[in-house]
Each structure stands twice: as C-alpha cells, then as structure tokens.
Amino acid sequence: MADKSTKAVKEITSMEEDFGKWYTDVVLKTQLVDYSSVKGCVILQPYSYAIWENIQKNLDAMFKATGHTNVYMPMFIPESLLQKEKDHVEGFAPEVAWVTHGGSEPLAERLCVRPTSETLFCEYYSHVVQSYRDLPKLCNQWCSVVRWEKTTRPFLRSREFLWQEGHTAHATAQEAIEETERMLNVYAEFCEKYLAIPVVKGRKTESDKFAGAEATYCIEALMHDGVALQAGTSHYFGDGFAKAFGIQFADKDNTLKYVYQTSWGVTTRLIGAVIMTHGDDNGLVLPPAIAPTEMVIIPVAMHKEGVLEKANELKAALAAAGIRVDLDDSEQSPGWKYSQYEMKGVPLRLEIGPRDIENGCCMLARRDNGEKKSYPLENIAETVKEILAQIQVDMLEKARERRDSMTYAAHNTDELKEITESKQGFVKMMWCGDEECEKAVKETYGVGSRCIPFEQENLGDVCPICGKPAKHMVYWGKAY
C-alpha cells in the first residue's frame, strides 16, 4: 500500500509540463471523481461530494439570509413548454437529452431532461402569482441538469452536473435588476470568503448572454494557467418570459402587469475553480472554509506509550471546538501520510510524537505555504483556529496577487499582439461595443470577451480594433 500511494503522489504530472494532465491526475488520484460507463458524466466520490456539501451549506445560508426559499421542480420539461420562449428554446434545444419512452410505450409528447428550469418556474409562477401581495417570488433549487456536451472534463464541462438555480419574479424592473446584482454580489462574496478565489464582477457582452436574457452578469476567475473560468452567472430577463408565459399580477393601482424576472446559478464547476486556483504540483490545496477535513493529526512513533492516547485526546478536544479534524492511526509511515494528506490538500497537519508530548507541544504544518512550526499544546484549539483563519486569508491574497500579476493592459493592437503571443492571463482593453470588433479580437488574437467589468478603467478613448470611440473597458482572455 505504502509504495502504491507514494507512487501516486509522484505520478501527478507537473503543472509546468502539462496543465491539462496535471488537472486530470489531481481529480483522479485524490479520488475526487471516478469515471463510469455513462459517457460524459462522472461520479462524485465522497471527497468531492463533501466539498460540494460545504459549498451548498454555506451558499444556501446566504440565499436564505437574502430571503430565498428552496423548492423542487420536475426534472422533465415537455417539448411544448420548452418552446414557449423563442430565444430560450433556440439556445437550449440543440443540447438537451430527450426522453421518448416511458416503460415500453412511446410518449405522446417527448420530454427533455432539464438543461435549466426557467420554463418550469415560469409555469409555476403563472399559477401562484395573482396580486402584488404575492411578489416578490424568491425561489431556489438544488439539483442536477443535463446538457449534451461533445467534449467533457470533470467539474468543468459535464453532460450532467450539480448546481443551484435561483428564479425570482418581481413587481418592477428596478427590483429585478437589484436582485440580479444582489445575487452576483452574493456569489462574489462567497467565492472570496469561502473559496479564497478573487473574481472580476461584470456584464457579458450581447453575443455572450444567456438564451432569453436581457442582461447576463458574471463573475470571472483566472486559473493557474492563465485561462479564465466563468464561476457564476446572474441573469436579468425583463418581462420577456412573463409575456411568453402569461405571468401577470394585479398591481396596487388595480391594473394587470407582467412580472420582471431573474435567474442565477453556480455549479460544481466551482470545485474545478478551487483545484485550478490553489493546487500545486503536490496536488490539491483546499481552503479551510470548504475543506472536508480542516486538519489531520498524524501520530509519530505511535506505538510508543501515550502517543495514540494523546492524539485521540487532541482529536476529541479539537472536534469539540468545532474543527473538522481527522486522526490517521493507520499502519502507514508518517512520511507516507504526510504526502497523502498533502496531495489531498488538507489545510493543516498536526504531528505529535513522544518528544513533543514531553515538551507539551506539537508541530503544525501548513499546506498552503509549507510552513512548519512547533506550538504549545495549551490552548491548541485556539491556535489551530487562528492558523486556519490565517490560511484562508493568505490563500485569497496569494490568488489575488497571482491573478493581478497575470492581468495585462493593452492600449493598442501591438500590445494586444505581444501579450496574447507571449503571455497567459486576462487582457484589459477598450472596446467600441461593436460585435464585429469583438469577433475580430477573438479571431485574430485568440481571446474572447470575458466581461465588461463593473469597475471600469480608462485605457484610452478609442477601440484599438476599429478606431471608433470606446464605450467600455473589457476583460479578454481564453476561457474554460
């Protein structure tokens, strides 16, 4: 066993050598996912599902604190229902899975497995919204959705993936826009606070909007390899869906009005973002806030008298203090265990042996920066909590510094050419707002528009592509 897994750690390809292979090695060797005979779908093994549970728990609390409640909609959408909103069906129909038979009988109308549930929520709201008193409707759903992707990759793109989808209905456009922004802020705060991932908040260009939306807001993160990853989206629908589905309410002035709607979602993609933001050549590096195990205790010379007792005592005390702690008292060597938990990205390791016990202290080793120091056993729970909090802060800061160091400003096409040819990362550049110029940047320089950030900078007065007056500063980049 020892040999097998020490080897496993060694078998992780280095990031430098092949980032894609590094990623696949990490997700398989740390037992985050397993493949099955269901093409394009993966099994979320206990370790990744525990991360997802921590994401869910914390995000769900933020949704509830902002007034949302959870519901569950059917997973099937009748074809006629999917077709009610023209842009929406055009966007999704090419990539849905169709159920055509129930048992041995063909269905009268085929059903798609939900790729997203706007149509179902709209039908529901058309039943339950009658008066302004019924508004706003603030619902969310945790479920899986299916999109028939051609090329897939664990967490990043999968035929089935887990997500949450919020769907809300409001009396006014203003309120709906505020909701769209509120939830984008919730996502950004969650990413920074829990995942230690800094994000750029902004708006998608027209060509990149969600099917059926008036505006799509997004948060964009930058992975270790300089490739951008869309980590969450929040859509403003205006009253387009309401008109297609007849969602009307009697307002205070006694006239019938259409509601204004939003939807917003994040997916298990966030786990991919965590891996590619914090991971290194030794494997995963997990932020304490969502790590299934925040700290592992490794007894040293554990067959010496008192060592295991002390380790168990520490475990009990730390667990009682609310720390997610594990003790590995298996027969493997301490060295094997060190690499194992390093690979698994456990934020903190506590080593305790006979000499530590004699001295009333223990060693604490941080996964994020490799720091290893001796600490007194007195008040150890407090010490551990402080260090975990510090790791969380430091990981965000480190990720932010890296992201910033990989963000470049292009003031003209020469600079754009130079950056896109020699560097990987975000490129900031002005844009006229014309779809033709957006396409030209993509085709000539290989980078797409990621978003129009809310925090605008002035990098010049004209669009470097066409020379016409610039409207926005845009983040450009390659993307997952």
Next chain:
Amino acid sequence: MADKSTKAVKEITSMEEDFGKWYTDVVLKTQLVDYSSVKGCVILQPYSYAIWENIQKNLDAMFKATGHTNVYMPMFIPESLLQKEKDHVEGFAPEVAWVTHGGSEPLAERLCVRPTSETLFCEYYSHVVQSYRDLPKLCNQWCSVVRWEKTTRPFLRSREFLWQEGHTAHATAQEAIEETERMLNVYAEFCEKYLAIPVVKGRKTESDKFAGAEATYCIEALMHDGVALQAGTSHYFGDGFAKAFGIQFADKDNTLKYVYQTSWGVTTRLIGAVIMTHGDDNGLVLPPAIAPTEMVIIPVAMHKEGVLEKANELKAALAAAGIRVDLDDSEQSPGWKYSQYEMKGVPLRLEIGPRDIENGCCMLARRDNGEKKSYPLENIAETVKEILAQIQVDMLEKARERRDSMTYAAHNTDELKEITESKQGFVKMMWCGDEECEKAVKETYGVGSRCIPFEQENLGDVCPICGKPAKHMVYWGKAY
C-alpha cells in the same frame, strides 16, 4: 384575501366524508405541492421542501453518525449496465423512462433515467474495491429517481420523487446483514423521534422483495384511514450483485472473494405519511422536529402601542434560543391568522396583545390537541421549548394509540372475514409461509401481507388458510 383563505380552510373536505379528497385538499391548500404540465410529477413548493430539508438534515446526520458518506452518481444508466443483474432488470425495465436522443442525434445506446442506482454503485465499487482494507464501502446519495407509474398521487406515488439511497459493500454476509438491520433501525428511530410516527419493523415476504434482493426489510406505518404505508426499506443482496458486476477483493487470507451488499432508502413519501398520520379536518398537524415553523407569533390589536415591538422582541429572543419562529404582522385579522396557521399545521401559536403585555404573559395554543393557556413571559423560550418537546412526545403517543386501536388479531378465517369486512387497519394473523395462502388472503379478503414483524406473537399453531403448521405471524392490510 381574508375571505379567500378563510374559505380555503372551510373547503377542506372532512376525513370522514372522503379521505382521498381530504388528502388532496390538504396538500394543495396548504401549498405543499402544485401541479405542472409534467404529467405524474408535482412541484414541491417552499413549504413541503422545507419539511424535506428538515428530514434530510436530521436523517443525514444519523447516516454520518453511522459512518456513511455521500456521493453523487450519474442520473443515467446505459441499457447494458441495467441488464447486468437479471432479476433487477426484470423488476425495473417495465417502468423506466428512456433517453434516446442527445440534442438532434440518436444515441448509440439508449439510457434510462435511474429508477434506483444499484447498477451504478456496483460498477463504482468494482473499480474502487480491491482489498479487504477498502471495505466496508458505506455510501449514500440524495437525489431524485424516476419510475413510470400509471396512477400517481402527491408524495405517495409519483413519476419522479426525491429520496436517499444508501449502498454498501462488506467483506462478509454477516456484516452486510447487520448493516441492513442497522439502517432499518435508523429509519424506525427517525420516524418515531422526528416524525412522531410509530412503525412496525419486519421482513417482506418472498413475493414482495425488491428486485434482486435476498431479503427486504421494511417499516410499516398505519394511516388515519387504516391503510398501511411502507415508510422505508432496507435490502440485503448477498453476493448476487457482486457476482454479476465482478466486485471482488483480496481478503486477509489472500484469496479473492465477492463482497456482500445492501441498499436502503426512504423518500418524500415520508411527508405523505406525516400528513395522513397526524392531520385532521382543519388541515396539517406537523411534528415540531420537522416543522418549517415551530411556532408563529400572532399579535392581537397590533396597532396598539407596544404590541408589535413586544412581538418582535419575543421573536428575536425565541429565534436566538434556536426556535424556528415566525411573526405574522400582516393586515389580516388575528382570527384569520389562527385558522391559516392551524391549516398549515404550525405546532404552536403565541398570541400577544395589550392586556397580556400588561400582565407580563402571553397565550400559547397547541395545534395537536387545541390546548390554549396563559404563560408568563419570563423564561418564555424555556417554556416554549418544553411545550414543543411535549407536543412531539404526545403526537407519537397519540399516533401509537390510534394505530394500536386499529390493529386486530385474526385467529381463524371467520375472524379475518369479520375484521376485513367491518374494519380498517392492520390484521395480525399466522401464516404457513406458502405463497398460495398469501395470494388467497389477498384475493378473498382484500388484504396483502405487509410484513413479517421482528416482534413475533403466537396467535395459534396453524395457518388459518390451509391448516398447515404456521411459520410466522404476519401483518396484513390494505396499502398505499
């Protein structure tokens, strides 16, 4: 609004008059579910989903306390994978939904939407189980499954429903049998402790086993109308699936052995069981342990000075004490609110008006037995906690008394005839173990075998049907 909803309460059909209609009225009028255009599936509205969240949270903690971890498997099963275990595919193939197209292209192999995930877990375990060190595997999954039912009813039978499915693999038959029993006991304990539903624990007869199981254990509850409801099942598979899927491990003695497996599940059916065990002609009666709102505060004469302030202060204090409390300060009359929350089954109501405040007290009204008394505001959180705990105990006791009063012993066919013709409920009767006699009871007297209870009683030496020696005492009854 007031008129509309007072009417709503009145519109609940009485149980006596038509139990089926009473049930439908309750689930719709308390906004537990809504129908959609997806035939045979319902929408779980916020109120029922919040009940499910409380069920999930508590049951999940019990699973984790017994060493289980959660995973997520794909929702699709390739036809060839479903067919690997002969009995299993025979049982499920007639009732699965088939996906035949991805986007506009026909699939090379059709996929069924999981009706249950034994086959996927088996494939997974065949990958990750190699040595005795890898055992036991104790996994669980929270998800929805699909079975193409002809007739459906909210919570009780639905084409799609939410559930959890535990799947475990063990080194020995003994361990697997212990696990099957352990999880049945977890279910029974959960039903009694959280849902206040008494259950009979037992084993299904051969004809009633799960497709592919060696033994199926179950918990059976008795609804208000005397009809039984299977509330949870736990299956022992022996090594049948392991042989079909090639799940082998190297044991300590260095020989290759097949694992022994179990699976166990409960569904949103439990919500149906809560409704039909505790509900009355005024609507729902929810056990505090899983009620989304344990207590509602209704201010009386709320425009009088100090009333709303006091109500809000109470709400904050009670919420801080960990009680799920709501305050209804809407413009409806207190009387309207009383019936509204009664219909919704909120376990406890606190009324507070100017005179109460003057006297330093409030009224507390229990939903389960209608008791209404004045209590001092001092230590109100403690008082409320005690009453909620008492409600939980009393509800279980009341349900047990009713169940027992509806359980009859038949010592011969005359008694069986008399009971089944004039009464509704469980019938206890001896059985020889012969499938023919089981069929005869069903055909002649209209009651099926519910289970062979673990707690056996001796009601005679022979099977009343055939006169041969009796092997078991069986619970018989009509069932949902």
